[in-house]
Amino acid sequence: MTRLKNLSRKMLPWIFLAPLIVMIILFWVTPVGITIFLSFTNVTYKNFVKFVHGIEGAFNYTLENFNKLLGGDPYIREIAMITLLYVGSVLSINAFYSLALSIAIVYFIRNEYLSTLMRVIWLLPRITPAVVYGFLWIWLIAPDSGPLYQLFAAMGIAPQNWLLERPYSQFLMIVVNGYVGASFGMIIYTSAIKSIPEDLIRAAKVDGASDFQIAKSIILPLLKWPMLFVISWQTLSLIASYEQILILWGSYGATRAAGTTVFAIYAWFKAFEMGEYAYGATVSLLLVAIGVVLIFLYFKIFGFHKLMQPSKIEV
Amino acid sequence: MGKKYIDVKKIKRRILLEKITKVLVVLFVAVIPSIPIWLMYLGLIAQAFSSKVTVGIIPSGFTLKNWRFLWSTIQMGLKKYPNIWPITMNSLYLALGTALLVTFVAGLAGYALSRMEFRGRTKMMEFILALHAFPSIVLLIALFVLLNKLGLYGKGFITLTGVMITKAALEAPMGAWIMKGFFDSIPWDIEWAALVDGCNRLTAWRKVILPLVLPGFAAVAVFAFLAGWAEFIMAFTFIREDRWWPLSVMIYHVIGEYKFIDWGFLAALSLFYALPTIIFFIFSQKFLLRIYVGGVKG
Amino acid sequence: MVSVKLNKVSKYFGKVKAVDEVTLYIKDGEFVTLLGPSGCGKTTTLLMIAGIYKPTRGRIYFDDIDVTDIPPKDRNVGMVFQSYALYPHMTVYNNIAFPLKLKKLPKNEIDRKVREVARLLKIDHLLDRKPSQLSGGQQQRVALARALVKEPDVLLLDEPLSNLDALLRVYMRAELKRLQKTLGITAIYVTHDQIEALSMSDRIVVMNEGRIQQIGTPDEIYSKPANTFVASFIGTPPMNLIPCRVTSGKALECPGFKYVFEDEIAEKILKEHNEIYLGIRPEDVLITSKEDSDTEAVILVVEPIGKDLVVTLQLGDEQTIKFLTPSSTKMNPGDKVYLKFRRDRIHLFDKETGRRMEYIIKVGEKE
Numbered sequence: 001m002t003r004l005k006n007l008s009r010k011m012l013p014w015i016f017l018a019p020l021i022v023m024i025i026l027f028w029v030t031p032v033g034i035t036i037f038l039s040f041t042n043v044t045y046k047n048f049v050k051f052v053h054g055i056e057g058a059f060n061y062t063l064e065n066f067n068k069l070l071g072g073d074p075y076i077r078e079i080a081m082i083t084l085l086y087v088g089s090v091l092s093i094n095a096f097y098s099l100a101l102s103i104a105i106v107y108f109i110r111n112e113y114l115s116t117l118m119r120v121i122w123l124l125p126r127i128t129p130a131v132v133y134g135f136l137w138i139w140l141i142a143p144d145s146g147p148l149y150q151l152f153a154a155m156g157i158a159p160q161n162w163l164l165e166r167p168y169s170q171f172l173m174i175v176v177n178g179y180v181g182a183s184f185g186m187i188i189y190t191s192a193i194k195s196i197p198e199d200l201i202r203a204a205k206v207d208g209a210s211d212f213q214i215a216k217s218i219i220l221p222l223l224k225w226p227m228l229f230v231i232s233w234q235t236l237s238l239i240a241s242y243e244q245i246l247i248l249w250g251s252y253g254a255t256r257a258a259g260t261t262v263f264a265i266y267a268w269f270k271a272f273e274m275g276e277y278a279y280g281a282t283v284s285l286l287l288v289a290i291g292v293v294l295i296f297l298y299f300k301i302f303g304f305h306k307l308m309q310p311s312k313i314e315v
Numbered sequence: 316m317g318k319k320y321i322d323v324k325k326i327k328r329r330i331l332l333e334k335i336t337k338v339l340v341v342l343f344v345a346v347i348p349s350i351p352i353w354l355m356y357l358g359l360i361a362q363a364f365s366s367k368v369t370v371g372i373i374p375s376g377f378t379l380k381n382w383r384f385l386w387s388t389i390q391m392g393l394k395k396y397p398n399i400w401p402i403t404m405n406s407l408y409l410a411l412g413t414a415l416l417v418t419f420v421a422g423l424a425g426y427a428l429s430r431m432e433f434r435g436r437t438k439m440m441e442f443i444l445a446l447h448a449f450p451s452i453v454l455l456i457a458l459f460v461l462l463n464k465l466g467l468y469g470k471g472f473i474t475l476t477g478v479m480i481t482k483a484a485l486e487a488p489m490g491a492w493i494m495k496g497f498f499d500s501i502p503w504d505i506e507w508a509a510l511v512d513g514c515n516r517l518t519a520w521r522k523v524i525l526p527l528v529l530p531g532f533a534a535v536a537v538f539a540f541l542a543g544w545a546e547f548i549m550a551f552t553f554i555r556e557d558r559w560w561p562l563s564v565m566i567y568h569v570i571g572e573y574k575f576i577d578w579g580f581l582a583a584l585s586l587f588y589a590l591p592t593i594i595f596f597i598f599s600q601k602f603l604l605r606i607y608v609g610g611v612k613g
Numbered sequence: 614m615v616s617v618k619l620n621k622v623s624k625y626f627g628k629v630k631a632v633d634e635v636t637l638y639i640k641d642g643e644f645v646t647l648l649g650p651s652g653c654g655k656t657t658t659l660l661m662i663a664g665i666y667k668p669t670r671g672r673i674y675f676d677d678i679d680v681t682d683i684p685p686k687d688r689n690v691g692m693v694f695q696s697y698a699l700y701p702h703m704t705v706y707n708n709i710a711f712p713l714k715l716k717k718l719p720k721n722e723i724d725r726k727v728r729e730v731a732r733l734l735k736i737d738h739l740l741d742r743k744p745s746q747l748s749g750g751q752q753q754r755v756a757l758a759r760a761l762v763k764e765p766d767v768l769l770l771d772e773p774l775s776n777l778d779a780l781l782r783v784y785m786r787a788e789l790k791r792l793q794k795t796l797g798i799t800a801i802y803v804t805h806d807q808i809e810a811l812s813m814s815d816r817i818v819v820m821n822e823g824r825i826q827q828i829g830t831p832d833e834i835y836s837k838p839a840n841t842f843v844a845s846f847i848g849t850p851p852m853n854l855i856p857c858r859v860t861s862g863k864a865l866e867c868p869g870f871k872y873v874f875e876d877e878i879a880e881k882i883l884k885e886h887n888e889i890y891l892g893i894r895p896e897d898v899l900i901t902s903k904e905d906s907d908t909e910a911v912i913l914v915v916e917p918i919g920k921d922l923v924v925t926l927q928l929g930d931e932q933t934i935k936f937l938t939p940s941s942t943k944m945n946p947g948d949k950v951y952l953k954f955r956r957d958r959i960h961l962f963d964k965e966t967g968r969r970m971e972y973i974i975k976v977g978e979k980e
Contacts, residue, residue, distance in 0.1 A: 010433070012427075013432075016424060016431070017423070017424050023483070026461075026484065027484035027485060028446060028449075028484070030457075031457035031458050032454065034457035034460050034461060035457040048463075052463040100340075100344045101345055105341075108340060109341055121352055122345075122352070124355075127592060128592065129545035129588060129589055129592055130545060131563045131566050132588060135581060138570065139358065139362075139578055139581070139582075140355060140358075142575060142578075147358060175351075179351070210333055236449070239450065240450030240453045242452070243547060243548055264452070268455065268456075271459070277460070281457065295445050295448055304437070304440070307448075
């Protein structure tokens with residue numbers, strides 16, 4: 001009897017966790033397995049149906065995909081450069097620009113209502129459904145009728161087509177994602193800044209520091225960890241993010257012309273536009289691998305407990 | 316020391332200069348870059364309700380004709396789009412289903428992680444945090460294969476359900492994470508206090524614990540609902556029949572067709588779709604911010 | 614060094630009056646303590662003197678310069694915070710050097726001054742550490758060093774000792790006082806601890822609910838409390854306040870006893886009043902014989918506090934009073950004792966206003 005009770009006590013947590021574990025195995029672990037598996041096959045739209053139905057001889061195992069990824073594919077170099085440009089630029093907006101933004105919003109603006117209003121405004125791109133947000137950008141930069149187009153035209157900068165003319169199109173890609181990303185940094189930083197003890201700021205004032213000197217000598221150094229966190233976390237999410245690029249450009253041809261083909265969307269186009277499922281999976285696998293390595297590194301470097309508290313400052 | 320001369324005029328000039336610099340910084344860092352955001356949303360509203368719009372945001376003449384999709388079908392040449400209401404129901408189904416599933420799964424898991432001692436608890440939490448950080452979207456191709464293997468592809472309502480379950484599964488680790496945080500923040504002494512005060516276990520739960528955990532559940536539910544409501548890529552990739560599209564996918568297609576032609580109509584449709592999100596956001600802004608900080612996902 | 618003058622200074626937070634019309638003059642080189650319970654406005658007052666808060670109304674002067682609109686940076690004040698507020702990312706050296714760096718002093722001068730003040734406060738061996746590696750007492754010294762290194766005209770201290778353990782606190786009290794006198798610096802000290810206030814200050818400002826209750830030397834505050842608030846706030850245990858009614862001329866009817874004054878002044882004072890408090894400090898209550906006594910009482914509780922006993926007595930039906938007696942005295946709960954109040958130590962307060970009565974008369978006499 002007591003043994004049974006003991007056993008059930010031991011089992012209880014796992015019963016509670018069971019639904020989550022089932023979900024994780026089915027929708028996280030299995031897909032990783034499938035991605036790896038697909039990478040070693042030659043599955044395309046031609047043999048996909050047979051492959052799905054498990055018909056024998058439907059596909060072959062091959063290393064061809066990796067050959068392509070490592071040099072056979074002539075566009076890979078360009079895509080790598082674009083991905084680097086994309087991740088690098090959006091990351092600096094997310095990590096550094098949003099820092100300036102946060103200090104301006106919660107430290108320089110003293111009026112509580114104004115400060116909240118600014119925060120809400122900057123949060124809008126994040127909370128708006130992606131399709132609507134994308135649509136609004138298409139409209140903003142629409143030749144002739146778009147208000148932003150007109151604004152820039154008035155300042156003498158008016159490319160014919162923001163969507164398709166490089167470097168404007170790449171600039172657009174960065175800005176569109178930057179607005180969404182800036183709010184991420186803003187959320188973390190503003191809550192970190194607010195958690196700096198008031199006495200510290202007061203002490204600095206008595207010591208003779210101006211607001212700018214306080215921002216530089218007190219607030220910035222204290223935000224070291226939140227900054228590291230934003231950079232690490234955003235790197236992970238940026239290497240894989242392509243929703244806005246898909247919504248704005250929509251086809252491989254368009255992204256190639258615009259120079260906005262990042263790895264993640266290249267995988268998507270390969271699989272779902274060209275039907276090269278195996279090769280698409282291989283490109284994804286590269287991203288999965290980068291993701292896993294980065295996460296492993298973060299845990300090693302920062303440790304679990306630090307990662308749990310993104311906006312904690314060291315006082 | 317002692318007798319030193321304070322030049323009040325000079326100090327006041329310096330203060331003024333500092334103030335001006337501060338205003339300029341705020342202007343250039345926070346206000347001017349936010350102009351596109353202002354333009355977007357002002358324009359969205361202006362376009363949706365007026366017959367003519369100058370410079371994109373200045374409305375003139377109130378009209379509801381942009382909202383005609385609410386009572387008639389959208390047609391472009393030979394292409395006929397499905398009626399808006401079943402599509403809205405699809406979105407609602409997707410969002411509510413996701414919310415329900417995530418809340419259920421995350422509630423149970425969060426409780427176990429927060430309140431129960433078991434071997435591998437820390438490892439489990441690390442794993443969930445890692446999943447939470449991992450950009451699940453790169454698994455899309457594999458998920459597509461999986462849905463095909465499970466026979467959930469190309470089957471209308473069943474595919475929509477498949478998308479819903481997948482979405483819930485991808486959101487669940489984050490939900491569990493947030494729920495754990497909520498359970499952690501409840502002072503459990505009060506459960507004992509309630510027991511000492513003469514409640515039995517059930518009434519203690521109902522009267523004392525439930526009111527405390529309810530905000531947590533509500534937050535996770537709202538969050539998952541909004542994620543389901545905004546879901547685009549999976550639905551766009553997996554659902555073939557337009558009858559079973561959610562709003563996001565239909566709007567995406569309609570935008571492709573109508574851009575440059577009828578901004579007003581697109582604005583109205585977008586506003587219709589974004590409305591629940593905006594309403595939720597206004598009512599639970601503080602709530603959602605707390606989640607964003609605790610369970611950030613880029 | 615400077616004198617500090619507050620002229621009808623008020624600070625509102627929204628509708629809450631944190632500080633209400635505070636007028637105060639602090640002499641050059643004086644050690645003044647703002648004493649009061651938490652939320653009485655003492656820290657707000659200090660922050661206004663520092664320049665961190667701007668008064669809603671009223672002016673602040675350093676000597677005869679109006680500094681009300683001048684930011685902290687230009688006031689040349691040093692401040693020690695309750696939390697010490699050391700910059701966690703800087704070493705002790707850089708913490709102390711911070712105000713000097715902001716003044717853009719040459720490097721060697723900064724170095725000289727930092728080391729000098731570190732030696733003065735006996736923290737010269739800690740200069741390379743981070744604040745988190747220091748004990749509370751060490752942190753406190755660093756905070757003090759940072760406040761002193763810029764040679765401020767006014768030193769502001771906001772409950773600097775409240776986070777230290779009891780022994781260290783007693784030591785630092787003397788140390789602080791010594792330092793302030795050697796440097797001859799004007800010091801304003803905020804505390805809720807009456808022992809600190811009584812032992813360190815030249816003058817004490819007792820505050821409650823944003824208003825000044827009394828300004829005076831420690832002795833004045835203790836022996837002539839201006840009102841019932843000060844009377845009951847100062848002293849451990851605090852003064853007994855026994856509600857009495859003036860019956861005829863110089864007789865009081867108190868719970869369980871009658872008290873009759875013999876002098877003429879009392880009659881003059883009492884004439885105007887109906888209900889009063891008779892105040893007597895626990896150490897001014899004596900045990901005596903039945904014939905000599907003012908009243909009798911029953912012992913309720915006996916608490917030993919080291920060399921003395923605190924005895925709680927029942928007076929009449931509802932009133933309790935406390936008195937102090939050496940530990941050697943035999944005191945048993947339930948016993949009856951006869952008490953005498955030291956006549957020259959009796960305080961009288963008007964029940965309605967709470968004000969000290971003799972005080973009112975004296976002010977009146979001056980005019």
